[in-house]
Each structure stands twice: as C-alpha cells, then as structure tokens.
Amino acid sequence: MTTNTVPATAWHDAVAEAVSTHPWLAYVGAIDGAGERGQDPDIIVVCRVENHDGDDSTISTRVPRDHGTLDSVVDVLAGASWYEREIHDFFGVRFVGPGADHRPLLIHEAPKPPLRKDVVLAQRADTIWPGAADRAASTSRRLPAGVPDPATWQRIKDGENVADTEVIAAMTGRRPRGRRAASTSRTASRR
Structure with missing residues (x-):
C-alpha cells in the first residue's frame, strides 16, 4: 500500500500515474478537514486504486473550502464520474476538465453542501x-x-x-x- 499526498495542481497526473500500475478504481471521496476547532479549512479529496495482487495506492489532495476546484480524473478512470458528482453535491468541490459532469447527482438545491462541518442540520x-x-x-x-x-x-x-x-x-x-x-x-x- 502506498499513500501519496499531492498539491491540487498535481492531482490528475498523480492519479494517472497510480492507475498505470493499479488499474481498478476502489474509491474517490472527500472529507471536511475542519476539525473540532475549525483549524483546517480545506476539503480533503482521496482516490484509492487497486491492482490484481490486492495492492492499493491512495492519492490525496487538499482543496480550498470556498470555490475549490480540482481536475477531473474521468478521462483516466471512467467510474470516477459518479464519485466526482457526489463530492460536488456533498462538499462543494467542482471538478473541471475533459469528462467532468456538472449535473447534480443527489442534491438539486441546497444552500450549502450538507456534509461540510459548518452546515447545521x-x-x-x-x-x-x-x-x-x-x-x-x-x-x-x-x-x-x-x-x-x-x-x-x-x-x-x-x-x-x-x-x-x-x-x-x-x-x-x-x-x-x-x-x-x-x-x-x-x-x-x-x-
């Protein structure tokens, strides 16, 4: 298992490199980095890919909470489209580039992305x-x-x-x- 944290500008290339040796998509998700005291304002995006030996590679990056954008990896991992749309709905990260799909997946209207820690239930x-x-x-x-x-x-x-x-x-x-x-x-x- 390898874990690689990269800047947002290197996200697409790091995922493409990981896919060259680990071709199966396991997961793309996000976490609101705001801890108990709100000290980390970023949204953390994570991609995990696996190979036929059961080995996996994880790539993570940080995106600004407000108006954060990240390069889409759909051209490298077609199955990532669903995950990217879900991350946009729930955390507000907008994916850009070839293959990016901006249609809402689950939430069509919400004042703020609901899985962010600053949103009151x-x-x-x-x-x-x-x-x-x-x-x-x-x-x-x-x-x-x-x-x-x-x-x-x-x-x-x-x-x-x-x-x-x-x-x-x-x-x-x-x-x-x-x-x-x-x-x-x-x-x-x-x-």
Missing part, C-alpha cells in the same frame, strides 16, 4: 433529542451531532451571519483557538 436542531432526557444528570453534551448550542442556533435562525468556525465550535462544544486568543488579548489590553 436544521431538522435535528428544532427536534427534541431523546438522548437529552436520558442524560439529564450527565455533564456531557446533550445535543445530537450536527446541532449547535441553542444560543448559536437561535442566532442562525434569526438570520445572523455566524462565522463557520463559530458554528463548528458550537456543534462540538469547544471554542476556536483564535476566539480565545482574541478575548485574552482584549482582557490584557484593559489592564
């Missing part, structure tokens, strides 16, 4: 979560995944433009480092 936020009653005495988080704390959710519903990093922090129960550092510097300047 609105239906969950407005529904009482059954686990909250079971864990009422617990000090652990009582909200389902994908739901920010009630104060942040109310601000979003009221139409306030809440920063993506703040939404992610409100869903994980942790505040971004930048905010804590900013509040600490304000406190220090008041002294």
Whole structure:
C-alpha cells in the first residue's frame, strides 16, 4: 500500500500515474478537514486504486473550502464520474476538465453542501433529542451531532451571519483557538 499526498495542481497526473500500475478504481471521496476547532479549512479529496495482487495506492489532495476546484480524473478512470458528482453535491468541490459532469447527482438545491462541518442540520436542531432526557444528570453534551448550542442556533435562525468556525465550535462544544486568543488579548489590553 502506498499513500501519496499531492498539491491540487498535481492531482490528475498523480492519479494517472497510480492507475498505470493499479488499474481498478476502489474509491474517490472527500472529507471536511475542519476539525473540532475549525483549524483546517480545506476539503480533503482521496482516490484509492487497486491492482490484481490486492495492492492499493491512495492519492490525496487538499482543496480550498470556498470555490475549490480540482481536475477531473474521468478521462483516466471512467467510474470516477459518479464519485466526482457526489463530492460536488456533498462538499462543494467542482471538478473541471475533459469528462467532468456538472449535473447534480443527489442534491438539486441546497444552500450549502450538507456534509461540510459548518452546515447545521436544521431538522435535528428544532427536534427534541431523546438522548437529552436520558442524560439529564450527565455533564456531557446533550445535543445530537450536527446541532449547535441553542444560543448559536437561535442566532442562525434569526438570520445572523455566524462565522463557520463559530458554528463548528458550537456543534462540538469547544471554542476556536483564535476566539480565545482574541478575548485574552482584549482582557490584557484593559489592564
């Protein structure tokens, strides 16, 4: 098994090189790199190909979260079209070049790509979560995944433009480092 992380500009060539020795497509997918504190704003795109010996090769790259584009690999791996359309629907990465298919695959209209960590799962936020009653005495988080704390959710519903990093922090129960550092510097300047 080999793993190769390449810049976005080298994505197509790296996949084509891997396909020369590993001709079968296993998977093309994406991950939102925004961690618990929103420190990594990129979308990570991964392609895994295999050969007849069961050996596999994985190529990954990073694409900017906003208006990220990546060269399509459909001319090298025809089966990648479905995956590329899915990645565009769910993460917002646009594939360009020969063979790129820009038709929506599963989601025809959405304000934001739904699998990004900064997207609030609105239906969950407005529904009482059954686990909250079971864990009422617990000090652990009582909200389902994908739901920010009630104060942040109310601000979003009221139409306030809440920063993506703040939404992610409100869903994980942790505040971004930048905010804590900013509040600490304000406190220090008041002294």
